[in-house]
Amino acid sequence: MKDNKPLPGWKNKLHEVIYEADTPSGKFFDIVLFILIIFSVILVMLESIDDFDEHYHGTLLTLEWVVTIFFTLEYIARLISIKKPLRYVFSFYGIIDFLSTIPLYLSYLLAGSQVLLAVRAFRLLRIFRILKLVKFIGEASQLQSALRASRAKIAVFIYVVLIVSVILGTLMYIVEGDEAGFTSIPRSIYWTIVTLTTVGYGDIAPVTNLGQFIATAIMILGYGIIAVPTGIVTAEFTRNKKDKNSEDDDEGYLVHVNTQACPSCGIEGHRDDATHCFNCGHPL
């Protein structure tokens, strides 16, 4: 029973602002957060350019502190405005939020390694949460459902591609040898995938006649089999469209869900007419 007790007023308010995007203040918060994330990722990029970092190190550090302090406050606000903080802390986005906040502090404790700073680029992952809240989710979910339906076939496809790559890579290792850059089987497999996917860096390239002949065969193979994932996904998209039009849809039907998050467990995607959380039964 305790769990179903509504949050106190100000916490409830904070929860709405931070976790939802239905109210004006909630939308404003999301936009600010969005801008700050993009801004902080650009900071990381600029810092990685040696020339730029040398000249503007002080400015970049100051700006990084601004972002870090905002993220720290936000993290604390997220913790206190939810009923089950621990569940949030160990959720996917909870961990991402934590890792987005911590690097600058850590760089003072540890010898500030390059790695630690670059980790901040993963803040970009936070963007997916905000995007979840906005309207173009509809298009994305169509893409997702088509990809999910093709998942098993694509897995089989990638699996076969990998086995074929190992076998052909080994063959090229035997044929070409060290001079051409095929110094080990893993490196030959790397080359085979570079070729099969039509990327073709040219850092390693066959020099013998037989090697070039096999390479040619691999390319035509790669050129042909690129049709397979395309065919799978296209068939799925075409089917998807038809399903939406057909009456006898045996895979359930679509309802409009909103961005309201359960104040107890934080789960989203409730039907517009929902009165209880579909996950924990908490009243909405």
Add this chain to the structure above:
Amino acid sequence: MKDNKPLPGWKNKLHEVIYEADTPSGKFFDIVLFILIIFSVILVMLESIDDFDEHYHGTLLTLEWVVTIFFTLEYIARLISIKKPLRYVFSFYGIIDFLSTIPLYLSYLLAGSQVLLAVRAFRLLRIFRILKLVKFIGEASQLQSALRASRAKIAVFIYVVLIVSVILGTLMYIVEGDEAGFTSIPRSIYWTIVTLTTVGYGDIAPVTNLGQFIATAIMILGYGIIAVPTGIVTAEFTRNKKDKNSEDDDEGYLVHVNTQACPSCGIEGHRDDATHCFNCGHPL
């Protein structure tokens, strides 16, 4: 009421020749313009080849003057044969026309920079106006409508590709470091997109085992996700075809439009049976 007054005879005649392609003289004007545009772009290309420019600089300059004078006269004619010259001047094609005419004059005022001359290549954009007037517009508009319908899904797709590129690029920056050419995060992102799109220059290529392993994963990912835009567009094309055959077309129907331009506002695409401009109501 003043606006609806027809243009004087000779201006009307000029308007027909320049802006429309229904009369023989209008068609002839378009063909001459088409040839001159192509010719002037070839001039620009030849000029950019140092060897060629050295030997034939005089000839190239003379021919460029011919083109520039024709374009100047054409620009003036366009201005005086339309009722609302200002609207034309600030329209997309008005600006393109102006930029196509001006560079040679400017090169005498300013120190003739390479940039200024190369800008002339953008004259090619003018071709799209002429193409708008000819018949293969039908095929183009089918392509366009399929692409427009896929727009939102393709935007989501590109958006996800970009975010994934930033994250994977940062990862490669951490893994590979400076020796392999991954000197900054923006450069690593550049490499990631080169790989993901299967372009693969090879100017930057991973050298460590872990880097090559991640590169392999990126390639297979890229190879797989190329199926997504293809699937989207194909599904749209297939649907498009069906819609055209089906009776219950809820997106309106197609009528034949012609290349006649409104003498007042210059807009095109009037129905064959139209008597007034659909944009400004001016009699046609």
Add this chain to the structure above:
Amino acid sequence: MKDNKPLPGWKNKLHEVIYEADTPSGKFFDIVLFILIIFSVILVMLESIDDFDEHYHGTLLTLEWVVTIFFTLEYIARLISIKKPLRYVFSFYGIIDFLSTIPLYLSYLLAGSQVLLAVRAFRLLRIFRILKLVKFIGEASQLQSALRASRAKIAVFIYVVLIVSVILGTLMYIVEGDEAGFTSIPRSIYWTIVTLTTVGYGDIAPVTNLGQFIATAIMILGYGIIAVPTGIVTAEFTRNKKDKNSEDDDEGYLVHVNTQACPSCGIEGHRDDATHCFNCGHPL
């Protein structure tokens, strides 16, 4: 009336053997010709490898003489076994046949240039005539009709790709300059198409930050628009299949044609139940 007079017996027999594939001897002739063409093309390839040519020049020349003499005899036989030799001489395959026969003779008159010998590789074009006669033509004609139906759309597509390449190539020429290999606008356009089609040699690659940024945009554009021709052709294939099943086919219907060639004008593709040539009216 003279034209409709049947050929004398032995000429008729020769015509059947050379131009048709219905009789055992006609089939045998085609197979021999097929093998000789492939064999002669392999000869040309081997001759082009300097090491190989040095050691076996005599053997290669002898074998080339065997092929040339056979082709000469065949060319003469084709001339005498057809009623209108001139029409054959100036037909597409007549010219190819002539060019396949002549190079070795010419190499004694002219200083034997490399070019002349390499021309012999175009003998491969003759293979298409033989393939026309055999059964897998059915599959090929399905491919052809799908491609023909997509022709206009693919032309529009390639047209737009070319214009975009010229504009983006010029932009890269302005941005990158000579050091990175963008020495002229044509070369920049070459680079743009290398990038847009995801080939990516890496012989020219952008080095400035702005150049790499634009390159990235071009790649994603290229990655996206590859979906367009695929979508067009796929939609055509899908439609093709349906048309074949549907009763109300408004584009005519298919009949079985055979490989019999008209003894007068040499045209092929007569209906099985045809008694006169559909082209010249000569009795079959």
Add this chain to the structure above:
Amino acid sequence: MKDNKPLPGWKNKLHEVIYEADTPSGKFFDIVLFILIIFSVILVMLESIDDFDEHYHGTLLTLEWVVTIFFTLEYIARLISIKKPLRYVFSFYGIIDFLSTIPLYLSYLLAGSQVLLAVRAFRLLRIFRILKLVKFIGEASQLQSALRASRAKIAVFIYVVLIVSVILGTLMYIVEGDEAGFTSIPRSIYWTIVTLTTVGYGDIAPVTNLGQFIATAIMILGYGIIAVPTGIVTAEFTRNKKDKNSEDDDEGYLVHVNTQACPSCGIEGHRDDATHCFNCGHPL
């Protein structure tokens, strides 16, 4: 009659464990085999890395002996638990099994060549047998049937691509010559296929203006024709899906088969309700 006599009890038991995946012990055996195959392929890869092999040669050799002994025992068990051992020995998987087992023994008889050891990587082919037994065969067989139906069209396509490559390759050989790397016609053909399939290593790249112009044409051609195999396979996938839904399926219908192998001839894929082998009539 002799053939239909059931195997003695322990042989029958062994047959079930090794050849089938229905019983717990059969499943366990397959999993062990799967892990050992992957493990042995990883061993081969590590051995091919010179640095790694130097430090851990002893360990790698010991582990290789473990794998070889297991494979030897398994090969003997397969021989004695089947009624017609010779048919197994000369079957595809029989030969693969033999080649997987023999290399280490041979390396003591022959001077242990690199080739011999690398052959062990082909053990990976054995994995396909195990995969045949598990459930994701359903997805794979859908892929297979779509590819099989497209087979003839894809063959025509690859055939045309090859002929076009030979002709264009020869053209480039004439145009570019030795300096750019087009040293022989086979090498030029190699380059043409590298370009046509959009792989683009850049080890050979055109340097003359005409050569770059032809290269551009080849790229656009390659970019366009990649649509063809994709269109073929996609149309097949789409058709496939429809066939499954339609009632009047004229290509038979699907039944559930299991992984039980015939104890006499070893064939798999019997219907669940089968009582006799569909291949040799032996009772199951």
